[in-house]
Amino acid sequence: MYKNTNKQANAIAGWGYRLTTIKARKYAIENQLPFISLEDGFLRSVGLGLDGFSPLSLIADKLGIYYDARSPSELEKLIKDKNRLVLHLNDATEAIKLIIDNELTKYNHAPAFTGFSNEPHIQNKKVLVIDQTVGDMSVKYGGADQQTFFEMLDKAIKENPNATVYIKTHTDVINGYKKGFLTSNLDNTSVILFSDDINPISLLKHVDKVYVVTSHMGFEALLLGKEVITFGLPWYAGWGLTDD
Known part of the structure; x- marks a missing residue:
């Protein structure tokens, strides 16, 4: 897959830490190329990926990947960027409101929950x-x-x-x-x-x-x-x- 190519690669990409990325990561290291980790976005799709629904968003991370606590990630870098936070605070606040009001999540096929009103322990925490x-x-x-x-x-x-x-x-x-x-x-x-x-x-x-x-x-x-x-x-x- 990586041999006998006429064009020089600028980076190697693979899906997170799947076993299929082992060779790709090795190739990136040996050729001193950045490795880009790909994952589903937090707002992925209408239905389940295993049901054939294609992703509507994608994470591409050149530093690490957000779920790997052992090393930094692009997401962590963004969170620490206070200047960016100040510049986009209004946008972030509006995005949160849109997510909550429309109940947007990773998979969006399931119906809304209507509450515990018919259960005897409704008053419990x-x-x-x-x-x-x-x-x-x-x-x-x-x-x-x-x-x-x-x-x-x-x-x-x-x-x-x-x-x-x-x-x-x-x-x-x-x-x-x-x-x-x-x-x-x-x-x-x-x-x-x-x-x-x-x-x-x-x-x-x-x-x-x-x-x-x-x-x-x-x-x-x-x-x-x-x-x-x-x-x-x-x-x-x-x-x-x-x-x-």
Whole structure:
């Protein structure tokens, strides 16, 4: 793929940390070329990628990748750029409002959540524990593993004795494509498994507190002003907005 080409490459690109990028990364190092990591954008598509929906946004990162806590990323560089923040503060504020008002998320196929009004524990404080899929690179490179999810659930239960604790199943698990860290190994009867395929932001609007490892739903919860407790090292942690 890289041999016998007449044109000199300026950079090598590959999809995140997939195994398919090993040779590409090696080639980039050997030829002193920058490697550009590609990933789905945070507002990816209308439906699931595994259902054939093409991405409408793409992340291209020459420094690292946002979910790898071991090294800097273009996103981290942007966050630290205070001058850019001042210049684009109004745009950012408007973007947040548009995201919340229209409940825009990574996959946008699921219906809106209408609330807990028909449940007897409606008056209880509602705590949401976010599960993720086994094999999620943001878990591995966010310093977490299977045990981290068990510890998160245990803490959520102990720290909120009078609350109703829900576990949110990942949409890829609901649709039968992958397994979850918690929802595929759940033996705890004191929590409620929330396995409806609904819009994440619409659900977050109805809860009081959110526990995450590295899930992007933690960032969406921050956009809504929710209390967020992280057990891994997601890109939005460590800035004073989350309880890490």
